[in-house]
Amino acid sequence: MTELAEDIETIAAVGGYEDADAVVDEAVRELLRRRPQLRLSLAIEKYRQGAVSLNRGAELAGVSTERFKNELAERGVPREAGVLDADERAERLEEFSG
Numbered sequence: 001m002t003e004l005a006e007d008i009e010t011i012a013a014v015g016g017y018e019d020a021d022a023v024v025d026e027a028v029r030e031l032l033r034r035r036p037q038l039r040l041s042l043a044i045e046k047y048r049q050g051a052v053s054l055n056r057g058a059e060l061a062g063v064s065t066e067r068f069k070n071e072l073a074e075r076g077v078p079r080e081a082g083v084l085d086a087d088e089r090a091e092r093l094e095e096f097s098g
Contacts, residue, residue: 036062040071048077050095 001009008020017023032039043061046052047068052060058068072079 043068044071044075044077047072050080053096054079 005020008023011017012020012023015023017026032042040061040063043052043057046060047054047057054068055065058065061068061071063071069079
């Protein structure tokens with residue numbers, strides 16, 4: 001186990017966390033809260049990969065949908081447009097619901 005992993009385990013034990021994953025979750029949330037540009041970049045990457053919708057990406061980034069659209073355009077990320085047929089819609093819902 002690395003020193004970092006040991007430290008995370010120790011923090012979990014002494015800090016009242018359920019497990020090491022809970023420590024990491026809180027640390028990442030705090031990092032994203034303190035670094036809005038990183039939060040925006042993460043949301044854009046998730047959108048680019050198709051993991052989130054436009055509205056969900058904006059929500060994750062903490063910006064308006066319009067600002068999110070502008071950020072996508074500035075970074076050259078294409079926006080998906082159009083209507084999905086029933087099969088595509090079902091497939092997308094399955095992807096998002098895991």
